[in-house]
Amino acid sequence: MSQAVLSVRGMVKRYGGTTVLDGIDLDVREHEVVVLIGSSGSGKSTLLRCANLLEELDDGQVLLDGVDVSDPRVDADVARRSMGVVFQAFNLFPHMSVLENVTLAPRVVHGVPREVANDRARDLLARVGLADKAGAYPDRLSGGQQQRVAIARALAYDPRLLLFDEITSALDPELVGEVLALVRELAGQGRTILMATHEMGFAKQVADRVCFLDGGKLLESGPPEQVLGEPVHPRTRQFLGRIIDAGRL
Amino acid sequence: MSDLQRERLAYKRSRSRRSTAVALLSTVVFAAVLWFSVRRAPGWPRVRQSFFNLDTAWRTLPAVLDGLWLNVRVLVVAEVAILVLALWIAAVRTLRGSVWFPLRALATGYVDLFRGLPLIICLYLVGFGLPGLRLSGVPNDPVLLGGIALVLIYSAYVAEVFRAGIESVHPSQLAAARSLGLNHEKTMRLVVLPQAVRRVFPALLNDFVALQKDCGLISVLGAVDAVRAAQIESSTSYNFTPYVVAGLLFVLLAVPSGRLADWVSRRAARREGAR
Structure with missing residues (x-):
């Protein structure tokens, strides 16, 4: 198996006295779409912010192509x-x-x-x-x-790597x-993506691997049919049970 | 249009005509009361003679205008220096990390000192104290020294305005800029400061107008500006009208700044879309 684009090893993050990440190990290999699920908090x-080094780790490592x-x-x-981040609240520059x-x-x-950047940006926007929105302001x-x-x-x-942080949660x-269709297209092009989402149906279709996070621990990880279909861990079952009750799977 | 809507519009029109009439009447009454009470004051003829003498005003206008030209030049140069210095101080005050502690402490101390020090005392200290040292290379031009004192005091105020603007930019904007690989300096220059300056622009113009009139204080060092020119004229004519002339000129100077502020905020609102 090829070397992972992103490797997270024993990642720990605390805010004050609260341990938010409690020793996470996770690999994202080239062309892989890995989806993080779990309740709010x-x-x-x-995890995504630490992977992008926007937050300093309290322990553990982030390896990019082995570095x-x-x-x-x-x-x-x-x-x-070598990382591109998309945030929940867009964070465009107004x-x-x-x-x-x-x-x-x-x-x-x-x-x-x-000129080169403009041409390439116009292609991307197309x-x-x-x-037609190149000259418009975000508002x-x-x-x-x-x-x-x-x-x-x-x-x-x-x-090399795209990090998507609940990019549809702030949308009607x-x-x-329209946003998920775009992500699906990117996955189809072989982009390497690590994304957090509450869209379970989408995770089922597009993910190569689904990881269930709970209380700062990675409780379960595997192909979507397994994690979303026949979860092993009781917490995963409980979480998915609530999602199904809410009619979102 | 339905009859109901026609009737409602007619009612609204009659209400607005009524409120216009009331406003007009109360303004006229207020102005008349003010006018008659001032005119009936026992000292009014003397006050009119010594403060609002048209002949004296016209005769002393050229000298006061000459002085005002000095104020305007000091204003422009000082404002540029203030904006640059204040931006530096504000940027230093927002630096994080213990390496920067000495610089940060220096900037904080500077703001504490010069925001608290009365301008007039700063003017005396710089204007008379600095040349008093008799060091070679220290200027003794009252205009230059007065300008330095203004820059020292005002950059402390304006630095705090900039800092408020910088801290009002949401942390998510910083995260977005850093995630794109921009370093701290580029994040500040291209993402944070443009938004910060836009938000504090009215406050900056407010300080600019305050500076316009405080430029008149360099007269205490002996610089012949509008205030000093008025003083010279009034001491030769035993009439205070030149001061009123200088005062009105300062007011006129402030009016365009206010309109500029309105125009800039309207333009920004148009560009970024209505919020």
Whole structure:
């Protein structure tokens, strides 16, 4: 089996006295789509933020292509260049147009000339169905459109790994579909994706592997049919039972 | 249009005509009361003679305007220096990490000192104290020294305005910028500061107007600005009208700043869409 793009080893994160992540081990291999599920507060978002080095670890390692990037001697800014993050609340820059949002990282981090970055951004925006919105400001877009811009922004420097943090949770139900369709397309292109989501139906269709987090521990991990269909752990069964009761699986 | 709606519109129109009439009447009454009570004051003829003398105003206007030109030049140079210095102080104060402690402490001490020190005392200390040292290379031009004192005091205020703006930018914006690989400096320059400055722009203009009139205080060091020119004119004519002239000129100077603030915030709102 090929070397993992992302390896998390014994990851621990505490906020004050609360242990949010309690020794997580997780591998994401090339072209793999790994989905994190679990109730709110189970540590999904914290895991993604720690993987992107937005939060400092209290113990453990983050390895990118085998290199320990959680080492304080490693430049986190350089490590982040091979990861693209999409956030739950979009986090587009409100003072920049859509095109400027998408071209910011290529231009100022990767030194791509403006024209080249603009051309590439327009291609990307066309692929996410927003070719006509390049000059618009984020506040003028719907939530689904904003999130598709955020995905284009994360793709703009062709990262090795995509981290999606509940990217449909802030969207109206009718806008969820357009964003999930885009993620499905990216998975089909062989992108390496680690995503947290509450969309179990989507996880079932697209995930190569589903991981269930509970109380900062990775309780269960495996192919979606197994974790979502015949969960081993009683907590997983309880969680999925509630999801089924709510009519979301 | 239905009869119901027509009747409602007619009612709304009659209400608005009524409130316009009431406003007009009360304004006229208020102005008349003010006018007559001032005119009936026993000292009014003397006050009018020594503060609102049109002849004196017209005769002293050129000298006061000349002085105002100095104020405007000091204002422009000082404002640029203040904005640069204040931005640096604010950026230093938002640095995290113990390596930066000495710089951070210095910036905090600077703000504490110069925000608390009365401007007039700072003017005396810089204007008379610095040249008093008789060090070579220390200027003794009252305009330059007065400008330095203004920059010292105002950059402490403006730094706090900038810091408020920087801290009002949501942490998720920082996370987004860092996740794209931008370092701290680029995150501040390209993502945080543009949003911060836009938010505090009205507060910045407020401090700018305050600076406009405080520029008149450099006159205590002997610089012949609008206030000093008015003083010279009034001491030769035994009439206070030149001060009123200078005061009105400062007011006129402040009006465009207010309109500029309105225009800039309207433009920003248009660009980013209605919030």
